[in-house]
Amino acid sequence: MPADxxxxxxxxxxxxxxxTKASGASPGGRHMGLAxxxxxxxxxxxxxxxxxxxxxxxxxxxxxxxxxxxxxxxVNSYALAFGGLLLLGGRAGDLFGRRRxxxxxIVVFIVASLLGGFAPNGALLIAARVLxxxxxxxxxxxxxxxxxxxFPEGKPRNQAMGVYAAMSGIGATAGLLLGGILTxxxxxxxxxxxxxxxxLAVLAGTRTLVEAERHPGRLDVPGAITGTGGxxxxxxxxxxxxxxxxxxxxxxxxxxxAAVLLAAFLLLQARSRAPMMPLHLFKHRNRSxxxxxxxxxxxxxxxxxxxxxxxxxxxxxxxxxxxxxAYLPISxxxxxxxxxxxxxxxHVAPRMIAGPGLxxxxxxxxxxxxxxPDSSYAGHLMPAMLVTGLGLGTGFVPMTLGAVSGVQHxxxxxxxxxxxxxxxxxxxxxxxxxSTISTSAANDKLPEAAGTLYxxxxxxxxxxxxxxxxxxxxxxxxxxxxxxxxFLTGSAITAIAxxxxxxxxxxxxxxxxxx
Numbered sequence: 001m002p003a004d005x006x007x008x009x010x011x012x013x014x015x016x017x018x019x020t021k022a023s024g025a026s027p028g029g030r031h032m033g034l035a036x037x038x039x040x041x042x043x044x045x046x047x048x049x050x051x052x053x054x055x056x057x058x059x060x061x062x063x064x065x066x067x068x069x070x071x072x073x074x075v076n077s078y079a080l081a082f083g084g085l086l087l088l089g090g091r092a093g094d095l096f097g098r099r100r101x102x103x104x105x106i107v108v109f110i111v112a113s114l115l116g117g118f119a120p121n122g123a124l125l126i127a128a129r130v131l132x133x134x135x136x137x138x139x140x141x142x143x144x145x146x147x148x149x150x151f152p153e154g155k156p157r158n159q160a161m162g163v164y165a166a167m168s169g170i171g172a173t174a175g176l177l178l179g180g181i182l183t184x185x186x187x188x189x190x191x192x193x194x195x196x197x198x199x200l201a202v203l204a205g206t207r208t209l210v211e212a213e214r215h216p217g218r219l220d221v222p223g224a225i226t227g228t229g230g231x232x233x234x235x236x237x238x239x240x241x242x243x244x245x246x247x248x249x250x251x252x253x254x255x256x257x258a259a260v261l262l263a264a265f266l267l268l269q270a271r272s273r274a275p276m277m278p279l280h281l282f283k284h285r286n287r288s289x290x291x292x293x294x295x296x297x298x299x300x301x302x303x304x305x306x307x308x309x310x311x312x313x314x315x316x317x318x319x320x321x322x323x324x325x326a327y328l329p330i331s332x333x334x335x336x337x338x339x340x341x342x343x344x345x346x347h348v349a350p351r352m353i354a355g356p357g358l359x360x361x362x363x364x365x366x367x368x369x370x371x372x373p374d375s376s377y378a379g380h381l382m383p384a385m386l387v388t389g390l391g392l393g394t395g396f397v398p399m400t401l402g403a404v405s406g407v408q409h410x411x412x413x414x415x416x417x418x419x420x421x422x423x424x425x426x427x428x429x430x431x432x433x434x435s436t437i438s439t440s441a442a443n444d445k446l447p448e449a450a451g452t453l454y455x456x457x458x459x460x461x462x463x464x465x466x467x468x469x470x471x472x473x474x475x476x477x478x479x480x481x482x483x484x485x486x487f488l489t490g491s492a493i494t495a496i497a498x499x500x501x502x503x504x505x506x507x508x509x510x511x512x513x514x515x
Contacts, residue, residue: 034205035146035150035151036150036151036160036163036164037205038202038205038206039143039146039147039150039164040163040164041198041201041202042102042106042139042143042202043140043143043164044174045109045195045198045199045202046109046136046139046140046143047175048174048175048178049109049132049136049175049195050078050079050082050175050424051175051176051179051305052175052176052178052179052182052191053075053129053179053191054175054176054179054305055176055179055180055183055191055309055313055320055323055324056179056182056183056188056191056320057071057074057075057309057310058310058313058314058320059183059188059320060074060122060125063188064120064121064122064125065121065122066122066125067122070122072239072306072432072435073126074122074126074129075306075431076235076431076432077127077129077130077133078129078130078132078133079133079302079424079425079427079428079431080130080133080228080231080232080235080424080425080428081129081131081132081133081134081136081137081228082133082134082136082140082420082424083133083137083231083421083422083423083424083425083427083428084133084137084224084227084228084231084232084421084424084425085134085137085138085224085228086137086140086141086418086420086421086424087223087224087227087276087277087418087421088137088219088220088221088223088224088276089101089105089138089139089140089141089142090141090142090418091219091220091274091276092138092219093138093141093142093145095218095219098141098142098145098146099142099146101138101139101142102138102139102142102143102146103203103206104138104139105135105137105139105140105142106135106139106199106202106203106206107135107199107203108134108135108138109132109135109136109139109195109199110135110195110196110199110200110203111131112128112129112132112134112135113128113132113192113193113194113195113196114192114193114196115127115128115131116128116129116132116189116192117189117190117192117193128192140420141420147160147164174331176305176309176323176324176327177324177325177327177328177331178191178324179191179320179324180319180320180321180322180323180324181320181321181324182194183320183321184319184320184321185321218274219274219276220268220269220274220275222268223269223272223275223276223277224276226261226262226265226268227261227262227265227276227277229257230257230258230259230260230261230262230265231258231262231425231428231429233254233255233257233258233261234254234255234258234262234429235428235429235432236254237251237252237255237258238429238432238433238436239432239435240254241436266279277418281418285497285498285499286350286498286499288497289493289494289496289497289498290398290399290419290498291418291419292490292493292497293354293358293395293399293490293493293494293497293498294399294419294422294423294426294490295422295423295426295429295490296430296486296487296489296493297358297361297395297396297399297423297426297487297490298422298423298425298426298430299426299427299429299430299431299433299434299483299486300361300365300430300483300486300490301392301427301430302426302427302428302430303427303431303434303482303483304368304388304480306431306434306435307434307438307476307479308368308381308385309323310472310476311371311472311473311476312326312381314450314453314469314472315373315469315472315476316375316377326377326381326382326385327385329382329383329385329386329389330385330386330389330392331389332386332389333385333386333387333388333389333390333391333392333393334389334390334392334393334396335393336389336390336393337357337389337390337391337392337393338393338394338396338397341353341354341357341393341394341396341397341398342397345397345398350399350494351398351494351495351498351499353394353398354395354397354398354399354491354494354498355491355494355495356394356491357390357391357392357393357394357395357491358391358394358395358487358488358490358491358494359391359487359488359491360387360388360390360391360394361387361388361391361392361395361484361487362485362487362488362491363391364385364387364388364389364484365388365480365481365483365484366480366481367380367383367384367387367388368384368388368476368477368480369478369480369484370477371473371476371477371480372473373466373469373470373473391487395490395494398494398498399419430483430486433482434479434482434483435479437475437478437482438475438476438478439475440475441474441475441478441479442471442472442474442475442476443471443475445470445471445474445475446467446468446470446471449468449471449472449475450468450472452464452467452468452471453465453468453469453472456468
């Protein structure tokens, strides 16, 4: 959930030694170590924030009175702003300097975290999450691109990419774990306040980063408005249709608005001299296949975190901190599989790694689809989480490498943003669709199942609690089946579209946010 899971890609162009006079940095090992710490910490913070609020959702809903229909927007608002503005952020880094835009993005993120922590109602919290996503969209593309200007090609850059990938891999689950601890020990508002000291530390260390060469051009603001606006209208139409019916005037108007705005976006991109999303980037078969696969991978993954959190807290009665620790098998699986696939990628065709990996992830979803209201952790949840994590971790690395294939130097920021955009937008769309499926399935068994459960918990009506728990569990399992279908679709796209034999050089490729 909102993630981020963050995907960006760096240039594969030959390394040019940076000017230490301009950057104020020395090329020594100490400098590069501190620079890597700054970039990795920022990456961890941005990825972590895509999921850290998941654990706190039940507490947020109770404290701020957020409706069931609006609860998913606490996650989706971040993912939409992050994914929808990443292309603009990537272009801004190319035009105005990546270190500068990295700093601006971190400042925006800190301010938004402060506002989110003090939010008095759901509307302002969602607005703060949008601002957080905007800050992340400015910082994330530049963060990864700065690796290519700060670290020489070869072993130093490979090691930097490895650390960056590790932060990406553990960020999603670390967010769930930290969110549980903060919510239980302190208060849900600390899932936002925790970003402030981390962000300030990152800002203090940005002087060690080497600035990249700027490129001429201009920002495509109309493209950002039409593209992001179209996606928001589409997701609003999906969520409203599931709640109020698909033939309502507002639902239909949302879909029409989405169609018009997205069509205008594509037209603007085709005609613009400086498009936010150059359409020629999709002419490369392997790159397009990677983007499409990541769309479905993000869709299934975001929803998995969301529904597992709700199942563990509402049905099994886990505390926030227990829920956070319960996610550790996914982190172990993703980290282990990502490390293995990064070694295999130079010897095995990418689709022979990612395709089977997504099949394993789909098997994990089918395992989750057999959950019951009284399922055990050790015998059911834990092994299913491990299997899912292994499948997801195996799928990420090949997609990252395929996405940067043949990227021109002047389009580094845009290419860096596109893969993460696919993941974030896929996550937002997937959560909207699967929330609709889950809610409809649950309400078919028991009208207003979620509200009924909260009332039963308040009145300690055990029979009603059991009935509502069964209905909600049924809804969650239907969502897991649909998520499995998304992973299967991603596996099929990988097998058909990605035909690279093997990855000869991984240092130009960027790891992505696994969350």
